[in-house]
Amino acid sequence: MTHKGTTKRVVITGMGIVCPLGHDVESAWAAMMAGKSGVAKTTIFDASTFPTTFSAEVKGYDFRKFTKRPELHKDGNRGTGFVIGATAQACCQAGIDIETDTPSDEIDRLRMGIYLGAGEGSANSDAFFSSIVAGWDDENHRMDWAKWTLAAQSKMRAMHELEQESNMPPAHIAMMTGARGPVRACLTACAAGTQAVGEAMMMIRRGDADVVIAGGAHSMIHPLGQTGFNRLTAISTRNDSPETASRPFTASRDGFVLGEGAAILIMESLDSAKNRDAKILAEVIGYGSSSDAFRITDMHEEGRGAIQAIEAALRDSQITYKDVDYINTHGTSTTENDSIETKAIKAVFKKRAKQVPASSVKSMLGHLIGAAGAAELITCVLAIRDNIVPPTMNLNDPDPALDLDYVPNAPRRCEVNIAMNESFGFGGQNNVVIIKRYE
Amino acid sequence: MESARIVITGLGAVSPLGLNAADMWSGLCAATSGIGTITSFDPAKFPCKLAGEVTEYKIRDYVPKSLRKSTKLMSKNIELAIIAAAEALGDSGLVTKGIDPDNVSVDPTRMAINLGAGLISCDVEEIAPAVAHSVTDGQFDIHKWGKEGLGLVTPLWLLKYLPNMLACHIGIIHDIQGPSNTITSAEASALVAIAEAAEVIERGDSDIALAGGAEAKVHPIILLRQILLRRATTENNDEPQRACRPFDADAKGSVFGDGAGIVVLESLQNARNRDARIYAEIAGTAQSISINPQYERLEPDGRGVQIAVTKALCDAQIEPDELDLIIPHGTGIPQDDMAEAKGIEAALGQAVADVPVWPTKSMLSTTGAACGGLDVVAAVCAMRDGVIPAAKNCDNKIGGCNLNIVTESQKKDISYVLCFSYTYGGQTAAVVLKKIED
Numbered sequence: 114m115t116h117k118g119t120t121k122r123v124v125i126t127g128m129g130i131v132c133p134l135g136h137d138v139e140s141a142w143a144a145m146m147a148g149k150s151g152v153a154k155t156t157i158f159d160a161s162t163f164p165t166t167f168s169a170e171v172k173g174y175d176f177r178k179f180t181k182r183p184e185l186h187k188d189g190n191r192g193t194g195f196v197i198g199a200t201a202q203a204c205c206q207a208g209i210d211i212e213t214d215t216p217s218d219e220i221d222r223l224r225m226g227i228y229l230g231a232g233e234g235s236a237n238s239d240a241f242f243s244s245i246v247a248g249w250d251d252e253n254h255r256m257d258w259a260k261w262t263l264a265a266q267s268k269m270r271a272m273h274e275l276e277q278e279s280n281m282p283p284a285h286i287a288m289m290t291g292a293r294g295p296v297r298a299c300l301t302a303c304a305a306g307t308q309a310v311g312e313a314m315m316m317i318r319r320g321d322a323d324v325v326i327a328g329g330a331h332s333m334i335h336p337l338g339q340t341g342f343n344r345l346t347a348i349s350t351r352n353d354s355p356e357t358a359s360r361p362f363t364a365s366r367d368g369f370v371l372g373e374g375a376a377i378l379i380m381e382s383l384d385s386a387k388n389r390d391a392k393i394l395a396e397v398i399g400y401g402s403s404s405d406a407f408r409i410t411d412m413h414e415e416g417r418g419a420i421q422a423i424e425a426a427l428r429d430s431q432i433t434y435k436d437v438d439y440i441n442t443h444g445t446s447t448t449e450n451d452s453i454e455t456k457a458i459k460a461v462f463k464k465r466a467k468q469v470p471a472s473s474v475k476s477m478l479g480h481l482i483g484a485a486g487a488a489e490l491i492t493c494v495l496a497i498r499d500n501i502v503p504p505t506m507n508l509n510d511p512d513p514a515l516d517l518d519y520v521p522n523a524p525r526r527c528e529v530n531i532a533m534n535e536s537f538g539f540g541g542q543n544n545v546v547i548i549k550r551y552e
Numbered sequence: 553m554e555s556a557r558i559v560i561t562g563l564g565a566v567s568p569l570g571l572n573a574a575d576m577w578s579g580l581c582a583a584t585s586g587i588g589t590i591t592s593f594d595p596a597k598f599p600c601k602l603a604g605e606v607t608e609y610k611i612r613d614y615v616p617k618s619l620r621k622s623t624k625l626m627s628k629n630i631e632l633a634i635i636a637a638a639e640a641l642g643d644s645g646l647v648t649k650g651i652d653p654d655n656v657s658v659d660p661t662r663m664a665i666n667l668g669a670g671l672i673s674c675d676v677e678e679i680a681p682a683v684a685h686s687v688t689d690g691q692f693d694i695h696k697w698g699k700e701g702l703g704l705v706t707p708l709w710l711l712k713y714l715p716n717m718l719a720c721h722i723g724i725i726h727d728i729q730g731p732s733n734t735i736t737s738a739e740a741s742a743l744v745a746i747a748e749a750a751e752v753i754e755r756g757d758s759d760i761a762l763a764g765g766a767e768a769k770v771h772p773i774i775l776l777r778q779i780l781l782r783r784a785t786t787e788n789n790d791e792p793q794r795a796c797r798p799f800d801a802d803a804k805g806s807v808f809g810d811g812a813g814i815v816v817l818e819s820l821q822n823a824r825n826r827d828a829r830i831y832a833e834i835a836g837t838a839q840s841i842s843i844n845p846q847y848e849r850l851e852p853d854g855r856g857v858q859i860a861v862t863k864a865l866c867d868a869q870i871e872p873d874e875l876d877l878i879i880p881h882g883t884g885i886p887q888d889d890m891a892e893a894k895g896i897e898a899a900l901g902q903a904v905a906d907v908p909v910w911p912t913k914s915m916l917s918t919t920g921a922a923c924g925g926l927d928v929v930a931a932v933c934a935m936r937d938g939v940i941p942a943a944k945n946c947d948n949k950i951g952g953c954n955l956n957i958v959t960e961s962q963k964k965d966i967s968y969v970l971c972f973s974y975t976y977g978g979q980t981a982a983v984v985l986k987k988i989e990d
Binding site for chain 2: 114158159161164185223227231233243245246248249251254255258261262265266269270271275277278279281283284287288291292294295296299300301302315318319321336341342343345346402404406407408409410417418421425538540
């Protein structure tokens with residue numbers, strides 16, 4: 114392979130988000146600064162009898178507002194709809210022309226890539242369940258495939274089935290932007306968004322692209338998704354108080370809150386950004402990836418994989434833990450994650466661990482699964498921009514065993530020059546990205 | 553800065569032609585198709601009753617005793633990946649915890665894994681009783697599901713179907729603690745994963761990587777999806793051996809199947825230091841995308857194909873006429889075959905008349921995220937033996953296709969092979985392999 118050098122600096126020149134706290138970056142950030150919750154009763158489907166009746170939905174959103182060519186995207190699933198809005202915003206901020214055959218932004222489309230942590234689209238529940246009902250042979254307690262086939266054939270819609278594939282959101286981004294460089298999709302569960310941004314940085318460093326449209330998109334708020342998480346007892350069942358259900362690092366935490374959304378960052382080589390006079394929002398300086406190789410159902414007790422990913426990211430950034438001003442934690446509000454993540458931070462940051470603000474925006478945003486890491490990285494950029502760190506809301510009964518500075522219940526003004534974003538996926542895939550104020 | 557060179561030192565393949573790379577290669581050389589009538593469920597009402605199935609295996613044979621319990625958490629996708637990974641690692645001579653815990657020869661933190669995976673559908677037979685329980689007046693009742701049906705689903709159900717679990721299970725079995733990723737670029741996934749794993753080694757984040765892809769497509773929902781998208785042939789049910797006909801004038805669509813193609817990658821230095829058998833070098837990689845309003849098919853002029861192939865040749869620093877073999881995606885879907893042929897022709901220029909092209913899906917079927925992995929294994933075998941087997945079922949080349957499809961097996965000294973994959977949705981990926989001279 115032709116090594117094109119790994120010295121290129123990578124910056125962020127645009128951001129877009131569609132999330133439970135708003136349909137653009139500034140509204141979502143203002144909501145976080147006000148400590149608002151995006152969590153409420155589930156309305157996408159009737160969850161009233163499920164063990165969990167609430168979630169963090171994107172509300173009142175219409176992707177058609179963000180595109181001149183809605184017919185191209187009409188079959189897209191929820192995640193694709195979100196990604197269209199997030200991409201349009203991010204490109205607009207970065208000065209990238211979309212939906213045109215003759216862009217005037219001076220970016221070679223052959224050198225524009227896409228890297229998305231893309232979740233699978235929501236299953237078509239109606240077709241799924243009703244075909245099984247039609248095909249079930251109750252007498253013999255088995256499937257009658259002939260009956261199932263006839264029902265499924267009439268219920269399943271070709272394009273809706275296609276749009277469940279994880280590679281579809283990036284396909285829609287390509288149609289919008291004309292990007293023809295390297296295009297990849299990954300799905301490392303809750304760590305996918307961070308991994309996509311990290312690998313996108315590597316694409317630019319390697320010289321394979323000047324610009325990469327990177328981030329995540331996902332919605333698992335559908336009957337099968339919620340069934341899966343309820344059975345795993347991974348999500349909160351605090352049905353009497355949805356807004357306070359996501360309460361990372363508290364003694365009473367009982368699981369995460371399922372959310373949905375998309376977040377897009379325009380990653381660009383510093384040279385390209387300077388040549389175009391693009392406004393630089395932050396610099397991406399490091400990425401680390403690891404796997405627990407421990408158990409499918411549990412994180413390594415000492416946070417071995419998390420520690421390794423954090424240390425790899427610090428090494429890649431050519432900084433030490435002493436340089437980090439803010440940690441955006443994975444902070445899911447599950448018993449296991451929050452305590453092991455705390456252990457991992459202590460292992461890396463040693464005596465300094467308690468002095469570094471380490472908050473979880475999932476307390477407000479819920480858990481965007483494949484989109485979580487990218488959405489949270491956007492909050493890191495804003496923390497640097499405004500010198501203010503977002504809070505961990507609902508932290509009223511701290512877990513006595515967890516004693517870091519989680520920035521409880523109110524945002525805090527403090528100097529932030531370097532921020533670290535942590536994401537740990539189910540099954541043990543860990544990813545960490547570090548960004549820095551651009552100077 | 554000196555280029556880090558990345559090489560292949562282990563091969564693993566599970567395909568409709570057998571459970572290992574040797575069986576696949578001998579099947580391919582004999583122009584045998586692994587395609588047959590579906591046996592894992594009754595396809596009576598399916599317009600396409602054919603598939604490339606992998607059925608005869610016991611997963612417990614491939615999982616260490618201490619982890620046998622975890623086989624309950626494995627969908628077929630995960631199982632196929634585990635079998636191919638075990639073969640690839642065994643073939644490489646590396647000793648991991650999963651191979652022999654007392655004689656481990658690798659540093660787990662310096663090993664990476666990067667696998668392509670598909671959209672995994674749940675086992676319908678397994679969830680059906682819970683669904684059937686949740687019926688009121690003959691209709692599915694979501695209230696009853698939430699109250700009762702849901703509770704009948706096995707607690708760890710979801711974990712069988714998350715695409716990242718392929719890499720996670722293999723990581724646990726073999727103690728792979730370095731960078732780990734799961735590529736979900738559908739049928740382009742395995743070549744993307746191999747490219748990215750090579751980059752991970754190149755940039756110094758690991759010394760060794762397992763890379764490739766696996767997918768079990770023989771599943772009623774997944775196959776019906778391909779039928780509805782008009783990607784599957786519905787006219788060749790009586791002739792399994794002749795059903796999938798890439799680049800042939802009589803092609804009517806593809807046939808889908810199960811597979812896992814995984815290779816061991818390492819830095820040339822690491823391989824030489826341990827005196828490993830080196831199969832080939834990853835000489836160049838590239839990806840792009842087809843942009844087409846009808847995005848379940850390639851754009852007709854194959855532009856996204858051309859870009860990836862051209863860039864991969866450039867990355868490998870070779871001219872098109874230096875290629876000795878191309879393994880294309882070639883599904884047997886006429887519109888896509890034509891577009892792929894045009895894209896490859898545009899990238900090759902005049903060399904298109906001479907470079908042999910050998911499509912494999914007539915024999916292996918379209919195995920989703922595994923496709924590119926199986927093709928890389930086949931390419932390495934061709935290079936090793938100096939043989940290009942005959943393409944199967946391309947009896948009359950589709951009009952307008954100017955590719956030089958090999959219709960008869962030939963002996964040939966092979967220095968460079970191009971493997972190419974694309975997918976619905978448009979993502980394209982190319983990998984150039986180079987023979988390593990000792």
